[in-house]
Amino acid sequence: MSRLIVVSNRVSVPQAMGAAGAQGGLAVALGAALRENRGIWFGWSGKETDSFTGHLDMQRNFGVTTATIDLEPQDVDEYYNGYANRTLWPLFHYRIDLTEYDRSFGESYVRVNQRFAESVIPLIEPEDLVWVHDYHLLPLGSMLREKGVTNRIGLFLHIPWPPTRLFVSLPNHEQLVASMLHYDLIGFQTEEWLDSFIHYIKKEMGLKVAKDGTIEYQSRRIVARAFPIGIDYDEFLEASRSADAIGAYDRLKNSLGGNRKMLIGVDRLDYSKGLGERFDSFDRFLTDNPDMAKDVVLLQIAPPSRGDVSSYQLIRHDLERKAGHINGAHADVAWVPIRYVNRGYPRSELAGFYRAADIGLVTPLRDGMNLVAKEYVAAQDEEDPGVLILSRFAGAAPQMQDAVLVNPHSPEEVSDAIKQALAMPLEERRRRHQALLASVRDEDVVRWREHFVEALQGKGADDHSTAGNASPQKVPVKTQ
Ligand SMILES: O=P(O)(O)OC[C@H]1O[C@H](O[C@H]2O[C@H](CO)[C@@H](O)[C@H](O)[C@H]2O)[C@H](O)[C@@H](O)[C@@H]1O
Numbered sequence: 001m002s003r004l005i006v007v008s009n010r011v012s013v014p015q016a017m018g019a020a021g022a023q024g025g026l027a028v029a030l031g032a033a034l035r036e037n038r039g040i041w042f043g044w045s046g047k048e049t050d051s052f053t054g055h056l057d058m059q060r061n062f063g064v065t066t067a068t069i070d071l072e073p074q075d076v077d078e079y080y081n082g083y084a085n086r087t088l089w090p091l092f093h094y095r096i097d098l099t100e101y102d103r104s105f106g107e108s109y110v111r112v113n114q115r116f117a118e119s120v121i122p123l124i125e126p127e128d129l130v131w132v133h134d135y136h137l138l139p140l141g142s143m144l145r146e147k148g149v150t151n152r153i154g155l156f157l158h159i160p161w162p163p164t165r166l167f168v169s170l171p172n173h174e175q176l177v178a179s180m181l182h183y184d185l186i187g188f189q190t191e192e193w194l195d196s197f198i199h200y201i202k203k204e205m206g207l208k209v210a211k212d213g214t215i216e217y218q219s220r221r222i223v224a225r226a227f228p229i230g231i232d233y234d235e236f237l238e239a240s241r242s243a244d245a246i247g248a249y250d251r252l253k254n255s256l257g258g259n260r261k262m263l264i265g266v267d268r269l270d271y272s273k274g275l276g277e278r279f280d281s282f283d284r285f286l287t288d289n290p291d292m293a294k295d296v297v298l299l300q301i302a303p304p305s306r307g308d309v310s311s312y313q314l315i316r317h318d319l320e321r322k323a324g325h326i327n328g329a330h331a332d333v334a335w336v337p338i339r340y341v342n343r344g345y346p347r348s349e350l351a352g353f354y355r356a357a358d359i360g361l362v363t364p365l366r367d368g369m370n371l372v373a374k375e376y377v378a379a380q381d382e383e384d385p386g387v388l389i390l391s392r393f394a395g396a397a398p399q400m401q402d403a404v405l406v407n408p409h410s411p412e413e414v415s416d417a418i419k420q421a422l423a424m425p426l427e428e429r430r431r432r433h434q435a436l437l438a439s440v441r442d443e444d445v446v447r448w449r450e451h452f453v454e455a456l457q458g459k460g461a462d463d464h465s466t467a468g469n470a471s472p473q474k475v476p477v478k479t480q
């Protein structure tokens with residue numbers, strides 16, 4: 001079996017099962033893959049150092065080897081906060097109004113990708129598969145090729161790919177995409193994002209794309225396909241049966257008082273998650289349904305994210321104001337409609353919170369996938385499940401058609417959906433939940449990584465092995 005070299009911006013050091021930390025499903029799944037394939041997970045340590053040394057911190061925890069590098073403050077500012085999160089993130093989430101095009105960000109992005117390439121190369125052995133993750137590292141494959149790496153290299157993009165008309169607003173978009181065409185496999189979360197990418201490849205680059213997603217470019221063949229990510233269902237089920245989950249469930253239920261129903265939202269504090277629009281919709285529901293208002297509570301868990309980026313500071317400020325305003329307008333001495341919590345919880349506790357909630361309110365304006373929607377379904381009591389209200393703009397929506405699908409931009413539509421969910425008969429709740437659960441359980445993260453790794457190995461379809469990358473290539477990468 002080939003070893004797997006996983007490269008991502010952040011590396012999650014594996015923890016013991018049931019440890020207090022909030023380890024994501026992706027970390028668990030990649031950890032399992034790395035244990036099976038004897039691989040290495042490489043990326044940024046999350047730490048800063050005065051000047052870049054390239055020192056590799058190698059660790060082995062619970063059977064997984066991680067290798068991390070520290071970055072300079074300027075790298076973090078211009079690559080992570082800058083090009084990744086002020087340029088690509090807003091643009092790829094269709095927020096051209098928030099997108100900043102600053103030449104220094106693009107230069108740092110290229111420099112840090114070069115640093116990643118130089119640091120990871122000594123770890124790569126001839127038969128290894130290299131799996132690169134996300135928008136932070138789009139040109140990494142081309143830099144590895146330039147330095148002579150001939151291994152199979154795949155990229156998985158966790159966030160949307162924007163429509164061509166938006167994407168072309170990115171200075172040097174041509175070079176960025178050309179640099180991506182040095183991967184053997186490019187994976188997207190949904191057919192929609194894949195279609196947008198293929199549209200760009202055909203219309204802007206004039207390339208031919210076969211029905212199976214094979215792109216021919218400079219005597220290489222690149223496969224582009226959708227691989228929707230899932231949760232680690234078994235691991236999540238175990239977490240949801242833990243003492244932490246049961247304790248969290250009891251605490252929350254007891255705090256509600258009487259027969260009050262609860263809606264839950266769990267999102268990083270990010271403008272893509274539609275939190276302001278969600279609060280507006282809940283406000284509309286409270287205003288339009290005064291007879292039901294005091295029987296419901298919205299618990300919104302929103303751990304702060306990317307706090308050095310001004311658009312994130314702004315959204316935090318706006319949400320505090322909005323929650324305060326709605327609570328001020330509707331609360332009485334014994335009831336506050338929105339419990340707005342700016343901190344994160346371990347997933348075992350989240351599992352208990354999800355189960356205690358009658359409605360999962362997942363209304364991003366645009367989201368690569370959204371694992372919270374899947375976790376909410378997995379955490380429910382099958383005999384008496386809650387209802388998932390899901391944005392049609394989440395990457396999870398095509399797989400979760402039995403949720404109550406909404407347009408998150410319409411307060412009336414979301415308010416109606418809340419009313420519908422609160423009144424939904426048990427039989428309909430069970431029917432919808434059964435269908436959702438089947439897909440969450442079957443299309444899990446293990447299947448996701450197995451499909452991706454098989455495709456990267458060229459199994460299950462024609463062998464799309466690259467031609468023409470056996471020797472180092474000069475690859476121009478310019479992002480600003
Ligand atoms: O590392 P951060 O800057 O703190 O951000 C956290 C992660 O956010 C993004 O998650 C995406 O991946 C999820 C799993 O595929 C998907 O469900 C979600 O829709 C995406 O937004 C980001 O893409 C990751 O790289 C970050 O680590």
Ligand SMILES: O=c1ccn([C@@H]2O[C@H](COP(=O)(O)OP(=O)(O)O)[C@@H](O)[C@H]2O)c(=O)[nH]1
Pocket residue numbers: 022023024025266267268301303343344345346347350369370371372373375
């Ligand atoms: O307090 C929190 C909030 C979120 N999460 C986890 O963070 C992930 C969020 O993933 P999602 O795909 O929904 O969105 P992202 O933040 O990656 O854009 C999920 O696994 C959540 O369980 C967590 O562990 N603790």
